[in-house]
Ligand SMILES: Cc1cc2nc3c(=O)[nH]c(=O)nc-3n(C[C@H](O)[C@H](O)[C@H](O)COP(=O)(O)OP(=O)(O)OC[C@H]3O[C@@H](n4cnc5c(N)ncnc54)[C@H](O)[C@@H]3O)c2cc1C
């Protein structure tokens with residue numbers, strides 16, 4: 104039922120918001136694509152996890168639905184520049200939902216025996232999922248903003264928009280480092296490759312922050328290199344998580360249980376989402392990248 | 396009739412140059428074999444926490460090793476069923492005569508019979524001794540001192556925990572600082588949360604139990620999937636029993652394992668020294684020559700073997716000049732409090748004892764007894780719990796059904812309570828013979844007044860705690876678990892059977908290495924201490940070898956006789 108409602112919302116949303124209108128600028132597309140990937144990852148993750156939690160509280164329906172709507176809006180933003188105000192409002196809703204989600208998840212942790220203990224941080228409601236929805240909403244708003252900046256075309260507006268998206272990327276990368284760090288620590292870094300994202304992402308965050316802070320300083324290429332690396336991590340991570348699932352008893356022939364058993368296959372793609380937001384930021388601050 | 400098609404109990408599996416690969420269905424690993432007439436450096440009797448650890452370490456150091464086990468060599472993935480009755484095949488159910496005021500019940504609660512020993516069906520609680528317990532006589536005024544320093548043991552605990560990839564809390568709240576556990580703690584089950592809530596209400600510390608079950612993959616072993624069948628044998632290999640840790644290591648290092656091989660006697664020569672072991676395998680008695688013999692059959696079978704090996708030079712049994720072989724046998728008291736919770740618990744899910752409280756191991760004030768106890772959350776499987784109910788409360792028929800209807804809402808707290816070493820609690824040989832013609836052991840066990848005071852204190856404390864956690868309709872049960880002692884190690888030949896290296900005071904090429912060495916029981920489950928102690932003994936034996944102090948100078952480092 105959840106899946107059907109989500110599917111309908113996506114289809115209707117894309118239809119309504121994408122009908123007609125001119126195609127958006129490259130930066131806007133990249134940011135919207137990033138928002139879409141992040142939202143898709145939240146849809147998959149929250150639908151699965153809340154299903155596992157039997158949708159015990161009605162509020163648990165909110166996350167997958169909000170994420171599906173965000174996904175639809177992001178896809179619409181990707182294909183059409185139309186309906187900026189409605190889109191911003193919907194993305195604002197995603198931000199609010201993400202913030203509330205974070206609050207709920209903190210409450211869930213603090214109410215349990217042990218409070219802010221490792222056991223609760225490892226296994227209770229994660230910060231990452233509502234955090235990703237928050238990021239998706241912000242990236243969506245950024246995509247709409249980038250379109251406006253590109254349409255107007257002044258360097259000042261474009262740099263301003265690029266800085267915001269760059270800051271968002273750095274913030275997201277640091278957040279992801281914390282989350283991946285916690286969960287890979289839970290897995291005792293049993294495979295040395297698990298150190299890779301936690302060491303690479305913070306460096307990527309610094310490089311993108313640096314590139315957008317001083318536009319035109321030719322640090323864009325470096326930052327773009329790091330972002331490409333993060334994209335690579337997203338692909339490799341998804342593969343490695345799938346391998347992780349296969350190491351559970353029964354492997355993929357018992358997928359109905361083992362996909363829940365983890366590691367989460369839907370998590371690493373969100374890295375690609377963040378990287379796309381970073382690429383949008385770079386596009387806005389790189390001299391000579393203005394749309395014709 | 397077996398629910399599962401396994402020929403392990405009837406057919407030799409470790410033979411013809413190969414042994415079961417425990418990580419794969421139907422597959423094998425190569426195994427080195429030794430000639431019975433060529434004396435091997437070490438013949439080890441038993442492959443539990445004592446025998447398999449020693450076999451692995453000594454083989455890795457280059458000694459030739461043959462380890463015997465009376466039980467079968469299983470592949471958990473194909474041989475273990477999710478069926479309590481089927482899995483009784485893991486217990487040592489050979490006849491034993493049990494007496495005393497509190498006769499021990501043998502089988503499910505204290506001894507296993509298979510390659511890997513009792514850990515194949517243990518409950519995976521992986522605790523360390525309180526440091527002072529290694530000097531309980533001098534530091535705490537009861538029992539006997541261990542002939543080892545706690546810091547040395549602390550080092551070996553860390554190695555043991557890493558070898559078994561223990562999943563434990565990031566910070567352990569009691570005792571001196573310990574390094575980080577190699578794997579992270581498991582998710583707390585609902586039954587563990589009951590203990591946590593109760594402890595917080597009573598103002599005492601609690602923690603996630605360090606557990607010998609994988610919280611992440613390890614090689615070919617799958618991570619734990621919370622099936623909850625741990626106590627009857629884990630079918631995923633998440634449980635880090637000796638069968639999937641030290642046994643494969645021993646084989647890989649060139650040790651030979653002989654399954655379904657019951658050792659009946661250790662032979663001694665005219666000079667009184669050990670020459671090898673008589674064992675029954677494949678329908679007949681055989682003899683393996685050895686330069687050194689190690690008894691690792693646990694607290695009943697090790698004394699039984701030593702006593703049954705009496706000879707002209709050793710009329711009272713081997714290593715028995717002190718008269719202490721078989722004496723000071725200890726068990727842990729296992730008193731428990733159970734109650735019905737409002738919320739659904741489903742305590743069969745996950746490893747059964749995921750939360751622990753060691754408060755009364757580390758606090759000495761407010762006690763009217765010597766020793767300590769820990770207690771853990773519980774998750775008995777249905778038959779196990781119904782048996783506990785019937786044995787203690789006596790409900791039957793409709794009454795029992797009513798009780799069992801609460802199964803999914805029950806929670807419990809159970810102690811591992813220290814009992815005092817008492818020479819009257821002992822293993823002897825009876826006049827009756829088993830099917831192989833070996834004398835059946837006779838075990839005498841009585842609780843002391845101190846043991847009873849400890850149990851009463853625990854029941855009172857746990858009742859208040861369970862109530863504080865929301866439990867109602869409380870009831871108590873009593874039983875025992877684990878075995879310790881029977882061949883005490885020590886510093887004085889008059890008051891101990893072996894020295895700190897496990898070497899018998901009387902026969903320099905006879906060793907003991909298992910749970911029977913414990914001078915005191917401690918208030919925690921024994922396995923990690925047995926494994927750590929065995930690792931320590933292995934290092935000492937290897938060092939003796941290097942110094943040329945071993946019998947007929949068994950091959951030292953790297954010089955394996957081909
Ligand atoms: C139900 C249960 C739960 C437990 N839970 C825990 C727990 O949670 N934590 C913990 O630390 N401990 C636990 N224990 C205790 C722990 O398993 C034992 O203390 C430990 O395994 C003993 O190790 P051992 O090497 O001394 O003997 P064992 O592991 O019993 O090994 C002895 C081996 O020797 C073999 N053998 C004996 N005599 C002969 C002979 N004459 N010839 C050939 N082979 C012989 C036996 O077949 C056996 O395999 C539990 C025990 C039980 C029964």
Ligand code: SF4
Pocket residue numbers: 608609618619620621622623624625626628629630631632633634745746
């Ligand atoms: S709960 Fe974990 S350790 Fe226990 S039997 Fe299941 S998989 Fe094995």
